[in-house]
Amino acid sequence: MKILTGNDLETGDVVWWTGEYWSRHVEEAIDVGDGGDAIAHREEGARRVNAPYVIDAERTEVGPRPLHIKDRIRAIGPTVRPDLAVRPVDAAAGNWVI
């Protein structure tokens, strides 16, 4: 599947396209198919997101999981600071990244 990500313009937070709005949580991301670039262009023009781009992801029981480690780290936060993780801290967080 393909999902769309970027950063919030004002806060810089990592965000994911849900089909209706930008969420902080990757598990809410939808498959944008081939339409990602068009959505990115529209949303960036409306200043609802900064530097959006489409990435490959896999479907899992807990939602989309980016295929590349860089985007998995973007999704969860620095692996060395679990206290700052976007998700609730859990023992499996590291496994999800790696």
Next chain:
Amino acid sequence: MYKYDEYDQTIVDTRVAEFRDQVTRRIAGEITEDQFKPLRLMNGLYLQLHAYMLRVAVPYGTLSSRQMRMLAHIARKYDRGYGHFTTRQNIQYNWIKLEQAPDILADLATVQMHAIQTSGNCIRNISSDQYAGAAADEIGDPRPWAELLRQWSTFHPEFSYLPRKFKIAVIASEQDRAAIQLHDIGLQLRRNEAGELGFRVYVGGGMGRTPMVAPVIRDFISTADFVSYLEACLRVYNRYGRRDNLFKARIKILVHEIGAEEYARQVEEEWAHVKTLGLDPPPGEFERIAAYFAPPPFETGLGEDIDRSDPDFALWLDSNTHPHKQPGYAIAVISLKPVGGIPGDASADQIDLMADLAERYSFDELRVTHAQNIVLPHVRKADLYALWKALDGAGLGTANLDLISDIIACPGLDYCSLANARSIPIAQKIAQRFANLDRQRDLGELKLKISGCINACGHHHAGHIGILGVDRKGEENYQLLFGGSGAEDASLGKITGPGFNEDGIVDAVEKAVETYRALRTDGERFLDTYRRVGMQPFKEAIYG
């Protein structure tokens, strides 16, 4: 310490107002990201992996307690309670909100700080010896010269759009603690045979994807002429640097391609013209600046004895203090490398504590080192125990300076959008593997440096042991290098062979270290043994 005059303050205040307007226009949609990006980068604001990142300049690594407290204030008010001290003596904040960035810069301006020229293809923060003004082996304080260069290079109209970024370092001792031969320009203050003061000039060093040790371009340039001479060095680069290829745009490529001799000839030719333009500071200007760096009012007649009865303190004393030029004083280094910690990170509370301790014990002065530690440069020997007790109580008393756990590590893939692999977890695992301080001390000086990508912010080329993180088919992989040095015996590390995964690299480091222990002769460091015996015994141990 240098104090801003009305021009300095006006420059910084005006820049804050200008950037506030630019941010407002960006948020209002009056300018696009493509238009805004070069403007924010000129103010040290990057968009990184998780958020905006702000890099604040610490000129030649020197800070007052008041400035240090401001860094804590920013960490607490605008970030997430911590900051990251970098390998260029600066500090970075990882969780900045765009809308708050102008307020941060305004706060910084109140303590004579800014983020100007911490990014972009311009002359970056001038770095220097972290022991400047205190070291027993220096022939003068290099910081007034660095400050002169800061003023010369700030908003220099000709050098604001160079082919690529440009880094200058200045030292004043034979021992190189600032890695000058791995900078675009390295300057070593020295005296010639006539006893005159001047600089040895190295040009064309650097790390990154094409590491080079800088050749000497001129063995001696008088201090009266060195600004115009540097102007000529930059002009030749600005004219002939490879603007057509990002990866060949640094000055090291130019110097390498045309040869050091030819580059030097062109600089001399240019300088013959430049020095007629009156670019060198007028008489008295250096003295005006140097007066700000006058030695603090040291006490005289102090004793040299230190009570070593606390064994943990004695360990710290042996590893984390350095000889001071003033009898009765020592230079104290605060390690930001606790076992299992993140190299270079400090919490707002720790930053405040270091500021308080500097005020109490070090004439209100601190330094940031390129090895991501903090220095209190002027501590009475009689105060060292009280200082260490205070540090130790806050997790800042680790006795590992220049030992294997005193690791330089870039932020890596945990924070950096350029990185290919994580650096920090590798540093943590190696530090934990060698957590036993007796074992570390037995190994002696061993500089281990880790970068998460080829850009080499973690100085892996200059590590006695270097580690480079790469992306191998979507997996983190780590290459191992031996034999680098950023000191006066500068050299570049060589890759051992195939890379390793996260656990494998820690095992490989341990095998290398044990090989060194088996082969070393009396007094040999890891680097010395490697240089004597070569790569082969290490490769055999690592790859079997």
